[in-house]
Amino acid sequence: MTAPRSAPPSNSGPGTPAPGTSGMPPEMPTPPKIGRPDGLARSVKDAPEQVRDGVKVWYAVAALQLFTGIIQLIATLTDRRALTREVTVQAADMELPEGISIENLVTGYAIGQFLLTLLSVVVSVWLISRVGRGGYKSRLFLSLGSVYLALMALMQTFAGAPETGDAALIVLIGAGTIISGVLAPVGWWFLTRPETNDWFGMPGEREMAEFSAALDRRTADLKRMKDAEKAEKAENAEKAGRNREKLRPKQGKQNRGSGD
Numbered sequence: 677m678t679a680p681r682s683a684p685p686s687n688s689g690p691g692t693p694a695p696g697t698s699g700m701p702p703e704m705p706t707p708p709k710i711g712r713p714d715g716l717a718r719s720v721k722d723a724p725e726q727v728r729d730g731v732k733v734w735y736a737v738a739a740l741q742l743f744t745g746i747i748q749l750i751a752t753l754t755d756r757r758a759l760t761r762e763v764t765v766q767a768a769d770m771e772l773p774e775g776i777s778i779e780n781l782v783t784g785y786a787i788g789q790f791l792l793t794l795l796s797v798v799v800s801v802w803l804i805s806r807v808g809r810g811g812y813k814s815r816l817f818l819s820l821g822s823v824y825l826a827l828m829a830l831m832q833t834f835a836g837a838p839e840t841g842d843a844a845l846i847v848l849i850g851a852g853t854i855i856s857g858v859l860a861p862v863g864w865w866f867l868t869r870p871e872t873n874d875w876f877g878m879p880g881e882r883e884m885a886e887f888s889a890a891l892d893r894r895t896a897d898l899k900r901m902k903d904a905e906k907a908e909k910a911e912n913a914e915k916a917g918r919n920r921e922k923l924r925p926k927q928g929k930q931n932r933g934s935g936d
Contacts, residue, residue, distance in 0.1 A: 702897040705890035712810045712877035720808030723875055730866030731808040734818060737825070737859050738800045744852035745793030751845040752786040759785065807867060812876040815867055822860035829857020 717723065720731055752759055756779075763781050800821065806814040832853045866872075 701901065702894045705894060710877060710879065711812055712875075716806065716809040716811055717875075718809070720805075723808060723810070724869075724871050726866045726869040727808060727872050727875055730863045730872075731804055733859050733863035733866060734800070734804045734807070737856050737863060738797050738804065740852050740856045740859070741793065741800070742797045744849055744856070745790050745797070747845055747848045747852065748793070749786055749790040751842060751849065752789075753783070754845075755842060756782050810875050810877065812878065815876060818867070819864050822864040825857045825860040827857075829854045832857070 720728055723731075759782050760778060763785060764778055800818075803811075803814040803817050807818060832850050
């Protein structure tokens, strides 16, 4: 369980004029703090059930991504025709260094693509471990990842089958991509249940309502200050106009005296 949140300190003390009453603009209210007050938990064991389930689902997604990456590497290296055509077109206007052939580029591209997949899996596992311990920023990155994987699964669903490649490997790649795109939003759903707010240190409804009320009061104070400034300017302009009216008769008498 997380430590109870303490109320944010008040900006005004004894003898301090209220903001907006002496020409001083009202201060911006302090937003509720986000995050666990005691830092990340030691492990996921004490986390709510929804968090533990979400972490399990996301570990399954990471495993599927690694599996799909390995199958993609095998499929590319066993049947290079499609990738060779693509690399040949891209390298048509390039002068390849001595000793480097199209075959070398195809192999390097396939291995590089797998290494990027492996890196993304390692980063995902690190983020998942932090989410299980209450990291709300890591949860945000996983939320973005769930959107990306869901879009990839949608594209895979409506994409046509490639012209080359082993049919079994192609089916496995497509299945891994689609299942990952389905499981990732499920994991996100578990991790964003209202029951998980305390574990991630998210502000409660009462804190958000108090902050919203403070923003409304500041907006009202700013409006009153602007209205008071407009009224003061109008009053000053009216006084200046009356003073000019008072000066006109005196100036007229002075002009008639000089004419006599």
